Amino acid sequence: MAKKITSPSNTLQLNFEKDSNKESVKRSELSGRIRLIIASFLFLTGFLLAVAFASSFFMGVADQSEVERSTLDVIEGSDIPVKNLAGLLGAKIAHFFLFRTFGWSSILLIPLFLLSGLKVGFRKEIYSVDRLSWQVLFYVIWGSLVAGFLSYQLDLPHSLGGGVGFFLNEKLHQLIGYMSIFVILFAGLVFMILFYQLNPKPKAQSLADEPGADDSTQMPLVPNGEDALFEEDLFDEDPSIHVDNDDLEKFRPIVPPLKVNSDVEELDEELSTEDVPEVPVEEDLTFTYKVAEVDPNAPVEEVEELTTETKANDLVAQFGLYDPTADLPKYQYPTLDLLKEYDVKNQTTQVTMDELKENKEKIVETLQYYGIGISKIEATIGPTVTLYEIVPKAGVRVSKITSLEDDLSLSLAAMGVRIIGQMPGKNTIGIEVANKNREMVPVRAVIGSEKFQKSNFDLPVTLGKTISNEIFVADLAKMPHLLMAGATGQGKSVGLNMLLTSLIYKKHPATLKFVLVDPKKVELSLFNKLERHFLACLPDSEEAIITDTKKVVSTLNSLCKEMDLRYDKLKDAGCRNIKEYNQKFINRRLNPNDHDFMPYIVLVIDELADLMLTAGKEVEHPIARLAQLARAIGIHLVVATQRPSVNVITGTIKANFPARLSFKVMSKIDSRTILDAGGADQLVGQGDMLLSMGSEVIRLQCAFVDTPEVEEICEFIGNQQGYASAYLLPEPDSEETGGQERGDMDLSNRDSFFDEAARLVVMHQQGSTSLIQRKLKLGYNRAGRLIDQLEAAGIVGSFGGSKARDVLVKSETELEEILRNL
DSSP states (O other): OOOOOOOOHHHHHHHHTSHHHHHHHHHHHHHHHHHHHHHHHHHHHHHHHHHHHHHHHHHHHHHHHHHTSOHHHHHHOOSSOOOOTTHHHHHHHHIIIIIIISGGGGGGHHHHHHHHHHHHHHOOOSSOHHHHHHHHHHHHHHHHHHHHHHHHHHTOOGGGTHHHHHHHHHHHHHHHGGGHHHHHHHHHHHHHHHHTTOOOOOOOOOGGGSTTGGGOOEEEEEETTSOOSSOGGGGTTOTTOOOOOGGGTTEEEOOOOOOOOSOHHHHHHHTOGGGSOOOOOOTTOEEEOOOOOOOTTSOHHHHHHHHHHHHHHHHHHHHOSOOGGGGSTTOOOOOGGGSOOOOSGGGSOOOOHHHHHHHHHHHHHHHHHTTOOEEEEEEEEOSSEEEEEEEEOTTOOHHHHHTTHHHHHHHHTOSOOEEESSOTTSSOEEEEEEOSSOOOOBHHHHHTSHHHHTOOOSSEEEEEEETTSOEEEEEGGGSOOEEEEOOTTSSHHHHHHHHHHHHHHHOOTTTEEEEEEOTTSSSSGGGGGGTTTTBEEOTTOSSSSBOOHHHHHHHHHHHHHHHHHHHHHHHHHTOSSHHHHHHHHHTTOSOTTTOOOOOEEEEEESOHHHHHHHTTHHHHHHHHHHHHHTTTTTEEEEEEESOOOTTTSOHHHHHTOOEEEEOOOSSHHHHHHHHSSSOGGGOOSTTEEEEEETTEEEEEEEOBOOHHHHHHHHHHHHTSOOOSSOEEOOOOOOOOOTTSOSTTOOGGGOOTTHHHHHHHHHHHTOBOHHHHHHHHTOOHHHHHHHHHHHHHTTSBOOOBTTBOBOBOOOOHHHHHHHHHHO
16 A cells, blocks of 8 residues: 655646556546446345335235236236235245245345445445344344244244245254254354354452452542542543542542453443432541452553454454455456467477586596596586586595686586585585576466465565576565676576566565666666556656666665654564564554554665766665665665676675675676675576575576566556555655755754765865765765855865865864864
């Protein structure tokens, strides 16, 4: 459900001017008309039953001869007119319900139709229609049985219980005789106990009958005008408990504050004024006041929690569990038909037995040449590579084998030979050799697999197949963030599309939102049509997908603010993570005025290197903060870059991304930067990738999802009814001061980099915007605002054209004095 955040008035107007929203409004109007038609039919049916039943009670005998005849005979002509006010149809309906089926209990159908029409047409419920439906269903049948028993035993009119009641009682009487009435009544008792949740409660003891009544405390009365320990607001916790006696109004007993039992109706009976004797007021009068025993050590929090849980259970019983998908009840998940189906026969593994045997012999021969004996070798064929697992003879060092990677690659005449020092959980050494003829992994085979369809992860993602041809499915919520890298043209964009597609196939728009950052402006534009379903953005954004690097910083700061707001809600709700919070909200244990259902948010950044180049620390700080803290409240990051150098993937970012995915990179240094291990430079490209999750590195072949397939999916979802706008993020807390005149600048609201920029300028004795931008890795606009603030503080001089500003402070000691005074 889209979060309700105040936004400028023209935002909604612009959104509704879009063609897609006009279609949504038309569909909404059509749906409203259909509801009114259905409601009219329900009302008409209810009134028809009411008129037919009422007429039948007075004219049913006269109509009996007509309703038994065929409709055609009556239409052609009859000497006996139909007297039912609802005509022939009403007479036949009344005859069917009152005589042939359930008898007089059928009258309960009338309020069911009328209340159903009220709910469908006007969305109002005088009484829960769901509960009423079950009640009517039971009482119509049960009432027919009770009335049928009376009709069968006392020779009352047959219509009392109808044909069903009479027939069932006849069979029950033949089976158990007069005991049938006890069976019928027992069935009614069981239904009432289960449906109305009846539970016997012990009757509250009267104040006079409590244990220890003889030891009651004698307390003097104090006039109203004097100080008293016992105030009239004693019973404010429960307004139904009151003492209304004119003779006692002048006095208040001196007692400590009391805890009142929640059984207010029973206490009200015990404390009603009718039970209070009228006693003449005397000065030395003592008043006996007895209080029900309450555990003094019982914390108030437990009572409040019990009350909240009781209210929640009542709400669930009346309205059911909260359904976050109710805003889009007709939403249809994308189907497999939207994905291409490739010819399976032509996609079989292309590795022949001759190729396997040849590679095996070359591996054994090469290792023996270097004095390494092998006792066992096995092969596992994958879509991209074949894994040869070898067991070396005793005494062979593993490092001796791993150092022969280039020699094996030369011997096998294959690209992408990679040696795994030790297979996880095995006593073998793995050698991965690229297949000469590769097998493409179609997205339909992966999305449609049973493993993915039956996965119950919070954020299930499937990327492709492992080297053993198994479908790989993981939970993004447990990664909890993913860092992707890969050179241009190696499958990084397809990998992003595959990740987003798998999430869209499994999640409802009410439970998942995407924040898409695309500095290249063309990679993620395919998902534009999902704006009113899956996308989230700032309130003043014209487009949900962020392509302007200037708005990236605001969006990241907005996500940080969203994170803080969510943590505040978790704290108020007494929950530790989003899963507990949402479950509590679904169970109606949280006040909807203060809380709401939280969808997962996945931030996808397609090219981090460009953002780090233009914004630097302005981007790095919020990304690091989100990566550190946002996991518990359901915000997860997927950050991709084609240049995994240390100035892009900094130590701060890298430390908070335990899950890393690398396509083919150009050098071993890049491989170690992204994976902390080599191997990514040995990949064969075109979706061949390594996924590092902790200490385990898995080689995968990414499934291929084509651009037309993504367009089909987005078109299918975009044509459905969606929310009025994208999910709105909160307005970020702005640190900008550029809108003020320099002389009037408020230095109490300085930039967080002010002190660092001041020391930098004084140290270099150069008041240059480019110096601040380059050294602090800030954007040009923010560096310019810092120069303006330094001018207002008297650290640098005024603007002098193309020349750098004069630095007015000549020593660091003088600067520190200025900073202390500020």
